Amino acid sequence: MKERIVQFGEGQGLVGILTTEPAALRPELPGLLLLNAGVIHHIGANRLNVKLARDFARNGYPVLRFDLSGLGDSRPARSSGGFETQHVRDIRAALDCLAREAGCSHAIAIGLCSGADNIYASAIVDDRLRGLGLLDPYVYPTRAAHVRYLLRRAREPSRWLDFARRKTLALLDTLGLRRADAADARRPPADQRVRTHPPLEDYAANLARLAGIGVQVLMVYTASCARALNAPEQVFATFRPYGLERGLSVRVMSHADHDFTEIATQRELIAGLLTWAARVTPAGTAAADP
Amino acid sequence: MTAFFFGNSERPLYGVYHAAQPGPGRPIGIVLCSPFGAEAIRAHGMLRVLAERLARAGAHVLRFDYRGTGDSAGDGSDVDLDQWQSDIASADAELRDMSGVTDVVWIGLRLGASLAVLAARKPPAGLAGLVLWEPVLRGKDYLAELDRMHHAYMSGALDQAWERIAARNRQRGQGVRTREALGFEIGGPLEQALEALDLMTVERLAARRVLVVGGKQPVTTELMTHLGSLGAETDSIDTAADDGWNSEQAMNALVVPRLALDAILARVESWR
Numbered sequence: 001m002k003e004r005i006v007q008f009g010e011g012q013g014l015v016g017i018l019t020t021e022p023a024a025l026r027p028e029l030p031g032l033l034l035l036n037a038g039v040i041h042h043i044g045a046n047r048l049n050v051k052l053a054r055d056f057a058r059n060g061y062p063v064l065r066f067d068l069s070g071l072g073d074s075r076p077a078r079s080s081g082g083f084e085t086q087h088v089r090d091i092r093a094a095l096d097c098l099a100r101e102a103g104c105s106h107a108i109a110i111g112l113c114s115g116a117d118n119i120y121a122s123a124i125v126d127d128r129l130r131g132l133g134l135l136d137p138y139v140y141p142t143r144a145a146h147v148r149y150l151l152r153r154a155r156e157p158s159r160w161l162d163f164a165r166r167k168t169l170a171l172l173d174t175l176g177l178r179r180a181d182a183a184d185a186r187r188p189p190a191d192q193r194v195r196t197h198p199p200l201e202d203y204a205a206n207l208a209r210l211a212g213i214g215v216q217v218l219m220v221y222t223a224s225c226a227r228a229l230n231a232p233e234q235v236f237a238t239f240r241p242y243g244l245e246r247g248l249s250v251r252v253m254s255h256a257d258h259d260f261t262e263i264a265t266q267r268e269l270i271a272g273l274l275t276w277a278a279r280v281t282p283a284g285t286a287a288a289d290p
Numbered sequence: 291m292t293a294f295f296f297g298n299s300e301r302p303l304y305g306v307y308h309a310a311q312p313g314p315g316r317p318i319g320i321v322l323c324s325p326f327g328a329e330a331i332r333a334h335g336m337l338r339v340l341a342e343r344l345a346r347a348g349a350h351v352l353r354f355d356y357r358g359t360g361d362s363a364g365d366g367s368d369v370d371l372d373q374w375q376s377d378i379a380s381a382d383a384e385l386r387d388m389s390g391v392t393d394v395v396w397i398g399l400r401l402g403a404s405l406a407v408l409a410a411r412k413p414p415a416g417l418a419g420l421v422l423w424e425p426v427l428r429g430k431d432y433l434a435e436l437d438r439m440h441h442a443y444m445s446g447a448l449d450q451a452w453e454r455i456a457a458r459n460r461q462r463g464q465g466v467r468t469r470e471a472l473g474f475e476i477g478g479p480l481e482q483a484l485e486a487l488d489l490m491t492v493e494r495l496a497a498r499r500v501l502v503v504g505g506k507q508p509v510t511t512e513l514m515t516h517l518g519s520l521g522a523e524t525d526s527i528d529t530a531a532d533d534g535w536n537s538e539q540a541m542n543a544l545v546v547p548r549l550a551l552d553a554i555l556a557r558v559e560s561w562r
Contacts, residue, residue, distance in 0.1 A: 003361070045473070046474065262473075
């Protein structure tokens with residue numbers, strides 16, 4: 001395994017790690033770009049990006065994990081234009097870096113939460129991104145999903161016990177009768193913060209356009225959005241009216257939390273991503289011009 | 291700020307060097323010893339801020355990842371506390387080599403502070419001081435705390451009682467062979483070393499001066515008394531009112547505990 005630090009972008013201010021396995025390297029494969037999740041630095045939530053980088057490299061992909069401007073070990077950007085514009089600029093610079101350092105004319109990208117949002121924003125303006133691995137991307141809730149969620153829960157007797165237990169713990173928290181660290185750990189997970197969703201019409205139309213030129217999209221949803229999205233068919237039903245179906249893969253991991261905290265779910269996710277990547281980027285497919 | 295790999299080329303360590311900005315006073319070196327696991331991720335941003343502030347104040351700073359953590363080679367299955375103490379020594383040597391400093395301070399956070407104490411039993415010459423920020427005193431308590439945090443976090447995230455999650459994991463064959471906490475594997479050698487960790491049994495400390503910084507984990511009289519008995523000039527500061535760095539919130543936004551950083555900067559400045 002070969003890992004080396006690369007600096008690129010405006011004033012060489014962006015820092016990343018380029019991972020390759022020289023013995024396994026397959027020049028026909030696209031590169032892989034790994035994005036920050038929120039403010040977590042380039043190793044990813046629970047070091048997931050490092051594990052992804054090394055496993056994908058073992059399977060022949062050159063992989064770049066890096067920090068967007070101002071995050072992790074990258075310098076803040078000097079140019080103006082807002083975070084979202086800067087992130088797209090940074091990802092463009094990362095794709096340039098993959099091309100320069102590893103000879104990749106195209107790439108797939110994987111990102112969690114805001115990382116997924118940034119991949120989407122970049123893909124609609126940069127046709128070098130040919131595969132989008134979106135982990136907990138935007139969710140467009142449906143009433144049917146909420147009803148399904150409530151029905152599933154109501155059918156599980158242990159849920160009623162959980163409910164009573166949680167209410168008791170919440171009361172203890174309120175009364176200050178519980179250990180502070182335990183109460184703190186139960187704060188809402190990262191994904192509960194507000195994300196500005198693009199209008200569904202725009203999101204779906206853009207993804208459909210990308211799918212039309214051969215871009216492959218994988219959406220993985222975790223338990224963090226179970227109230228609003230809890231079945232793969234729901235996603236297809238949402239996007240089908242916009243002409244997005246072919247090129248779209250969906251996976252619902254209702255046993256995984258937003259950050260893929262448990263080691264077994266990390267392994268399951270990585271295996272799933274490798275399978276998806278191998279399927280959508282068979283020798284030369286994703287690397288070929290549309 | 292310069293990112294680089296150092297140490298054994300087969301299994302390199304990832305480091306980031308912050309060169310001192312020119313100023314009055316004798317240059318000093320600082321090695322930042324990170325915490326472990328989720329705490330290391332929560333602390334990454336604030337340790338970068340601390341490193342930048344120290345560099346602006348005239349210190350050469352190296353922050354780095356232990357073997358099997360962060361961007362360094364390896365994974366959680368093949369590390370232990372002895373390895374990580376060697377990594378601190380490697381980082382110290384690298385910093386001296388890069389910057390030319392002769393006096394170095396080690397600043398350790400949580401498990402990183404405990405590792406700094408263990409490594410300071412046989413430190414390189416010129417260890418000017420230790421800053422122990424919320425050190426882990428006993429590994430058994432730490433493992434129990436990690437378990438508690440892990441169970442509480444997973445229970446909240448999956449909206450299920452931990453007992454149900456554990457039962458499901460057992461059915462899936464998870465968690466049988468490997469211990470884990472908040473996203474990170476704790477391999478057998480590391481678990482055994484943590485079980486045996488007890489700073490109160492440390493019998494030698496070659497650092498001349500020690501500052502203990504308390505936060506969510508308060509400074510204990512027991513620790514201060516023990517460090518004093520080892521011949522170190524000791525002092526402490528309590529920053530519990532400003533300890534938000536070690537929370538789920540720190541995964542979503544940069545949380546910088548100003549009280550602790552100000553105290554550490556002032557103390558390191560006085561040690562130059």
